[in-house]
Amino acid sequence: xxxxxxxxxxxxxxxxxxxxxxxxxxxxxxxxxxxxxxxxxxxxxxxxxxxxxxxxxxxxxxxxxxxxxxxxxxxxxxxxxxxxxxxxxxxxxxxxxxxxxxxxxxxxxxxxxxxxxxxxxxxxxxxxxxxxxxxxxxxxxxxxxxxxxxxxxxxxxxxxxxxxxxxxxxxxxxxxxxxxxxxxxxxxxxxxxxxxxxxxxxxxxxxxxxxxxxxxxxxxxxxxxxxxxxxxxxxxxxxxxxxxxxxxxxxxxxxxxxxxxxxxxxxxxxxxxxxxxxxxxxxxxxxxxxxxxxxxxxxx
Amino acid sequence: xxxxxxxxxxxxxxxxxxxxxxxxxxxxxxxxxxxxxxxxxxxxxxxxxxxxxxxxxxxxxxxxxxxxxxxxxxxxxxxxxxxxxxxxxxxxxxxxxxxxxx
Numbered sequence: 181x182x183x184x185x186x187x188x189x190x191x192x193x194x195x196x197x198x199x200x201x202x203x204x205x206x207x208x209x210x211x212x213x214x215x216x217x218x219x220x221x222x223x224x225x226x227x228x229x230x231x232x233x234x235x236x237x238x239x240x241x242x243x244x245x246x247x248x249x250x251x252x253x254x255x256x257x258x259x260x261x262x263x264x265x266x267x268x269x270x271x272x273x274x275x276x277x278x279x280x281x282x283x284x285x286x287x288x289x290x291x292x293x294x295x296x297x298x299x300x301x302x303x304x305x306x307x308x309x310x311x312x313x314x315x316x317x318x319x320x321x322x323x324x325x326x327x328x329x330x331x332x333x334x335x336x337x338x339x340x341x342x343x344x345x346x347x348x349x350x351x352x353x354x355x356x357x358x359x360x361x362x363x364x365x366x367x368x369x370x371x372x373x374x375x376x377x378x379x380x381x382x383x384x385x386x387x388x389x390x391x392x393x394x395x396x397x398x399x400x401x402x403x404x405x406x407x408x409x410x411x412x413x414x415x416x417x418x419x420x421x422x423x424x425x426x427x428x429x430x431x432x433x434x435x436x437x438x439x440x441x442x443x444x445x446x447x448x449x450x451x452x453x454x455x456x457x458x459x460x461x462x463x464x465x466x467x468x469x470x471x472x473x474x475x476x477x478x479x480x
Numbered sequence: 481x482x483x484x485x486x487x488x489x490x491x492x493x494x495x496x497x498x499x500x501x502x503x504x505x506x507x508x509x510x511x512x513x514x515x516x517x518x519x520x521x522x523x524x525x526x527x528x529x530x531x532x533x534x535x536x537x538x539x540x541x542x543x544x545x546x547x548x549x550x551x552x553x554x555x556x557x558x559x560x561x562x563x564x565x566x567x568x569x570x571x572x573x574x575x576x577x578x579x580x581x582x
Contacts, residue, residue, distance in 0.1 A: 323523035325542045327512070408515075411498060415520045422524055428536070439531030 186399040192392035193290050199388050200294050203381045207297035210377065214307040218370055224316050226258035227251045229365040233358050236260075238425045241450025244441055248433075256433040260424075261368060262317030264354060265309035267423045268375070270322035271347050272302045272309075278340045294385060301378040308371045320428050335409065338393040342471065343416050345386035349462040350420065352379045387465060394471055413466065414476030421455055421479060422446065456480040485532045486554050492528050493550060496521055507551040512544055522547060529557045 187195065224231070237257050239245040248256060279299045284292050313319045352375075358364055359373035398406060425446050427438035435441045445451055459480070466472040494505050497516040501509070511517045517525075525547070530537055537557065546556050 321539060323526045323539050325519065325522050325526075325539060325544065325547075327519040327544045412518060412520065415518065419520045419523050422527065427527070427530065439527065439534075442527065443531065 187392075187396055189287055189392065189396040190290075192396045193288070193389075196388040196392055197290065199384060200291055203385055204293050204297060206381055207294070207301065207378075212304065212374070214304040214374075217374065218308065218311075218367070220311060220315055221367065224365065224367065226316075227254045230254060230257060230361075230363045231365050231368040232257035232261035232264065233354075233361045233364065236354060236357065236454075238429075238445050238451065239441070241454070242445050242448045244435070244445065252433070256429070259317065259429045259432045262313050263320045263424070263426045263429045264351075265313050265371070266318075266320035267322070267426075268351055269306050269309045269313070269319060270324065271351075271420075272306045274324075275344055275347075276302050276306075278344070282337075291389070298382060298385065301382070305375050305378065308374060312367070312371060320426055322423070334393070334397045335405070338390065338397060339409065339412060341386055341390045341393065342413055342466075343420075345383070345390055345465075346413075346416060346459075346462055347420055348379055348382055348386060350458055352376055352383060353458045353461075355379065390471070391469060394469055398470075410472055413472060414479075417459065417476040417479045421459075425451075452480050485558050488532060489528070489554060489558065490550060492525070493517070496524075505550065508549050511549055512547060517547070519544075525553075529553070532558060 234240060234253060234257055237245065237253070237260055239248075239256065245253065276299055279295050279302070282288050283295050283299070288295070310319065355372040355376035359369055359376055361369065364372075401409075425442045427442045430438035430441040463472070463475060467474075490505065493511065494500070497505065497511065499516060509516065512519070526537055526539060526542075545552070547553055
């Protein structure tokens, strides 16, 4: 295979070097100390203030939302804020592991400086998310189970950054909307804004590195391998969205059948439409690159 | 646990699994090892199992082997009564910690 038909990984990464250097400069300029950037209130009141945009609630638009009075809606969305922060904690934990394992790998050494920033910024985000959950709520558990890694490093690299891209693009949409939602408690707005400030750079990097891996490796894969990758990414859309519909949250908010609530909310037409709106930008990216050929089934 | 629960489990796996053999979904078909399911299916599967059991599963204690095949999953999570790990899971997550006032 020649460089005219498909770039090598080295060539693909070299092609994104200007972008990466710009991101490095921005990360250095916007470096933040998470222990000084926020003053944590002694306590917060989950039924007095909003901590999560009500229209982003997983029950919004479903009959369950109408069953709740104003206090109940605030209570539910407070728990959903904690769940949103928790799923970010779990996602960032896996992300930090993946970034650390790729630091100074010989074929990725040209992006090592940015991996340092990425890792540093993810750790800071978890300080914010963990700070909120441990002070005022709880860290909701993840239902992910650790499995041995895939043997094919090229596939593993692509899937790792593609999953990061999907996860971060969804979370960033929530961050953007909530950072400017004047109804929310200032602490909730701050955490969302601080997360978005760094994520906007990560999103650029994610798209560049996923494109580099796909362009360099996919021409060498057969159709069966590409189909397996597409199936896996399609399932990731379902898996990552499912985490927002957490029965533990519904139980904390007083629902007697929390797993039924989760299933009903997942299947509600209004929620399917919501997921489609939030996923629209990153779906366009996956469809335009050829990483996906169609929308994932059972998600939207 | 009821046979209905096992059938719901079987139906879910049959719907999600890729490339099932012509003879269908046998109780001992290796689901992960055979790449019929991936690790990404597990969180959704745990949600299903928790809903059928009506109680949480302590995910931190799980291993890939717990999801080896249908028979293993049913025996581990649906047959034989409550999972002793579940109580542990409930005890390790405080319902409402110190800073949240009501």
